[in-house]
Amino acid sequence: ILKLAINVPLSREFDYLPPPGGAIPMPGCRVWAPFGRRRQVGIVLAHADGSTLAADKIRACSDTIDETPLLSTAELRLIRFTSDYDPPPIGEVVAAALPVLLRQGRSLHPTVETIAATANGESADAETLARRAPKQAELLEFLIDSGGAGCEADRLTEELPNWRRVAKPLFEKGYLERFDARAADFDEQSGVAAVEPPSLNDDQQNALSALRSSDEFAAFLLDGVTGSGKTEVYLARMDDMIRQHKQVLVLAPEIGLTPQLVARLRRRLGIEPAVLHSGLSDIERLSAWRAARSGAARLVVGTRSSIFTPLKNPGLIIVDEEHDHSFKQQEGLRYSARDLAIVRAKQLDIPVILGSATPTLEILQHCVEGRYQHLSLPARAGGARPPTMRLVDLLRSPATDGLSEPLAEAIQRHLGAGGQALIFLNRRGFAPTLICGSCGHIAGCHRCDSRLTVHARSNELRCHHCGASRKLDETCVECGNAVRPLGEGTERLEEALRARFKDQVIMRVDSDSTQRKGAIEEVLDQAKQGHADILVGTQMLSKGHHFPKLTLVGVVNADQGLFGTDFRSGERMAQSILQVAGRAGRENRQGEVLIQTAFAEHSFWQTLIGGGYEEVAEKALAERRLTGWPPFTRLALIRAAAHDRKDALEFLEVARDFVVRTADDTLRVLGPVDAPMARKAGRYRAQLLLQSSQRKVLHAVLGRLRPLLEEQKKSRKVRWSIDVDPIELF
Numbered sequence: 207i208l209k210l211a212i213n214v215p216l217s218r219e220f221d222y223l224p225p226p227g228g229a230i231p232m233p234g235c236r237v238w239a240p241f242g243r244r245r246q247v248g249i250v251l252a253h254a255d256g257s258t259l260a261a262d263k264i265r266a267c268s269d270t271i272d273e274t275p276l277l278s279t280a281e282l283r284l285i286r287f288t289s290d291y292d293p294p295p296i297g298e299v300v301a302a303a304l305p306v307l308l309r310q311g312r313s314l315h316p317t318v319e320t321i322a323a324t325a326n327g328e329s330a331d332a333e334t335l336a337r338r339a340p341k342q343a344e345l346l347e348f349l350i351d352s353g354g355a356g357c358e359a360d361r362l363t364e365e366l367p368n369w370r371r372v373a374k375p376l377f378e379k380g381y382l383e384r385f386d387a388r389a390a391d392f393d394e395q396s397g398v399a400a401v402e403p404p405s406l407n408d409d410q411q412n413a414l415s416a417l418r419s420s421d422e423f424a425a426f427l428l429d430g431v432t433g434s435g436k437t438e439v440y441l442a443r444m445d446d447m448i449r450q451h452k453q454v455l456v457l458a459p460e461i462g463l464t465p466q467l468v469a470r471l472r473r474r475l476g477i478e479p480a481v482l483h484s485g486l487s488d489i490e491r492l493s494a495w496r497a498a499r500s501g502a503a504r505l506v507v508g509t510r511s512s513i514f515t516p517l518k519n520p521g522l523i524i525v526d527e528e529h530d531h532s533f534k535q536q537e538g539l540r541y542s543a544r545d546l547a548i549v550r551a552k553q554l555d556i557p558v559i560l561g562s563a564t565p566t567l568e569i570l571q572h573c574v575e576g577r578y579q580h581l582s583l584p585a586r587a588g589g590a591r592p593p594t595m596r597l598v599d600l601l602r603s604p605a606t607d608g609l610s611e612p613l614a615e616a617i618q619r620h621l622g623a624g625g626q627a628l629i630f631l632n633r634r635g636f637a638p639t640l641i642c643g644s645c646g647h648i649a650g651c652h653r654c655d656s657r658l659t660v661h662a663r664s665n666e667l668r669c670h671h672c673g674a675s676r677k678l679d680e681t682c683v684e685c686g687n688a689v690r691p692l693g694e695g696t697e698r699l700e701e702a703l704r705a706r707f708k709d710q711v712i713m714r715v716d717s718d719s720t721q722r723k724g725a726i727e728e729v730l731d732q733a734k735q736g737h738a739d740i741l742v743g744t745q746m747l748s749k750g751h752h753f754p755k756l757t758l759v760g761v762v763n764a765d766q767g768l769f770g771t772d773f774r775s776g777e778r779m780a781q782s783i784l785q786v787a788g789r790a791g792r793e794n795r796q797g798e799v800l801i802q803t804a805f806a807e808h809s810f811w812q813t814l815i816g817g818g819y820e821e822v823a824e825k826a827l828a829e830r831r832l833t834g835w836p837p838f839t840r841l842a843l844i845r846a847a848a849h850d851r852k853d854a855l856e857f858l859e860v861a862r863d864f865v866v867r868t869a870d871d872t873l874r875v876l877g878p879v880d881a882p883m884a885r886k887a888g889r890y891r892a893q894l895l896l897q898s899s900q901r902k903v904l905h906a907v908l909g910r911l912r913p914l915l916e917e918q919k920k921s922r923k924v925r926w927s928i929d930v931d932p933i934e935l936f
């Protein structure tokens with residue numbers, strides 16, 4: 207019997223017979239399996255001698271797809287762990303671990319539709335063609351430039367979206383040809399020699415020595431203030447591994463995975479990394495994945511999902527910016543790539559390094575308890591000093607459109623001295639609220655319990671929760687009187703800055719201004735080269751970037767997190783402020799950070815400015831210990847959403863009753879209650895929180911609960927999920 211994982215939302219394995227005739231597919235190979243009336247790709251997890259199913263109920267696979275296993279037993283073990291832990295259905299985990307083409311049953315070495323210019327095409331009269339049919343001429347020229355091997359159809363679609371229509375007459379004239387070619391294989395040669403590293407300072411050297419103490423499993427936290435040279439320390443350790451022909455897997459946040467990081471790795475290590483991120487075509491992704499699996503790539507760099515990438519000869523895993531939320535998948539299959547990095551390193555018996563200037567309390571607590579080694583880089587590397595930080599009390603210096611006088615003056619001063627300014631506001635759009643001056647009515651979303659954001663550029667009201675939008679109201683929909691935007695978003699702030707700094711180049715960076723593919727890389731590159739005087743934007747600007755000329759950071763609305771309802775609010779706020787502050791003064795000019803707040807007396811500021819992240823973290827940990835929040839307990843959040851509030855609540859009541867009946871009293875059950883934003887996109891949302899100091903207790907309960915929930919009749923009306931170690935409580 208073959209035990210198969212199939213990508214369907216059922217948390218079990220499926221029993222099948224091997225395909226008739228031929229060899230029995232090994233674990234890690236894909237097969238085609240009849241499933242209902244269709245067929246599905248299954249991956250063989252294991253072989254078994256028998257089945258609990260009746261013999262006549264067991265169907266046979268129709269074909270074997272792979273002769274040799276795609277995934278090794280070590281990789282299957284990580285997949286099984288992920289599925290046991292959360293527990294998402296194993297078929298979904300396997301699907302996440304495979305590039306989309308393999309999920310669809312395509313070969314590991316697929317051929318792809320390729321277009322090339324023929325000899326006739328190359329000798330065609332280009333000038334005449336350019337006059338009569340400029341589009342055709344453009345396409346032909348592009349393909350001639352691509353050379354005899356031609357260009358993959360997918361890539362062509364990216365460059366010239368309408369190429370198929372344009373190509374038709376060119377095919378008829380015999381100027382172009384079409385064939386299936388094997389996609390190009392990954393080549394590690396970068397063609398550039400590695401540049402010499404800087405000589406490490408004492409702190410870096412100590413950290414590196416500690417890292418070098420083990421080639422076996424050990425978890426390290428590299429805790430270094432922004433600009434302390436963490437990346438240089440990783441690079442040195444990566445270099446060790448690569449020289450020994452071992453592979454290094456680097457996980458980075460999506461936004462951190464800019465061409466700059468990749469270029470830095472290439473430059474310093476002298477090899478081409480295999481890069482896995484969301485901007486790749488399916489073929490490119492498969493090619494990088496294959497290079498990791500075969501060992502052709504010694505350096506594999508990717509976002510969250512690349513934690514599942516198979517590695518032939520793994521030596522080291524690095525998670526850069528460990529605190530970043532993008533490591534946790536929040537939809538569908540919920541997993542934390544950071545936590546899985548540790549599991550995987552342990553399974554493979556190799557070291558793992560987590561790096562951050564603002565480590566999460568979970569990881570810090572592991573260090574306190576001695577499970578992870580805490581390595582500190584307390585000072586900036588090279589000549590850079592830490593930025594000075596000070597508050598602007600908004601009660602004394604009120605802001606207009608987000609901009610207070612002291613902040614405006616500071617911008618003037620820094621620009622005058624040849625610096626660059628970054629103004630941070632984690633709220634896009636023009637204003638978060640549209641309010642009526644007469645009756646006080648606030649424009650709300652019809653489908654969510656939320657306000658609509660004013661977007662002035664597009665003249666719209668938009669819901670940031672469900673994406674709904676409509677034309678901006680000119681008058682109040684309730685009473686017909688004048689309405690006005692209240693509060694500020696990045697658009698409004700940009701306008702205020704433009705009005706004040708007329709001759710300066712101002713660039714806004716948020717998800718609205720960078721929707722086009724490649725736009726974010728372009729803006730960041732411009733900013734790095736110093737082409738912008740003032741950058742204004744959301745947390746997209748704060749992550750890991752190095753803007754050499756930047757000396758001033760302004761935090762416009764720092765108060766959002768001071769009274770947050772989530773137990774992580776304080777930790778979050780300290781992280782986001784210190785990360786953006788860390789962009790200031792990274793080279794030889796002194797950096798300055800101004801924080802606008804209406805609560806200048808709040809003790810949070812004294813802690814943050816006086817004691818830095820270390821003190822914020824210490825206090826927060828003490829508080830969490832008292833109140834019994836993570837990392838001192840573990841949480842699982844069960845969410846349910848339905849058109850009818852009653853259905854969602856009843857579904858969770860069944861879950862609660864089951865848990866209360868079966869678990870011991872070390873498990874606390876809170877709820878079910880409405881979610882903090884109860885209605886979203888037309889559905890009512892409710893939640894049930896399970897809390898225990900024993901991970902095993904939680905784990906055991908969830909293992910029994912999931913099948914029960916899958917079988918509930920209501921489960922068809924209710925969308926539900928189990929989130930273990932949730933990072934948001936709504």
Ligand code: ADP
Nearest residue numbers: 404405406407432433434435436437438587588
């Ligand atoms: P982090 O990753 O901690 O933010 P980086 O490794 O990016 O820090 O280093 C910040 C800056 O300091 C970079 O420009 C880097 O080249 C430089 N740098 C790092 N280590 C040294 C060193 N030992 N000597 C001189 N410059 C250094």
Ligand code: ZN
Nearest residue numbers: 651654669672
């Ligand atoms: Zn909405």
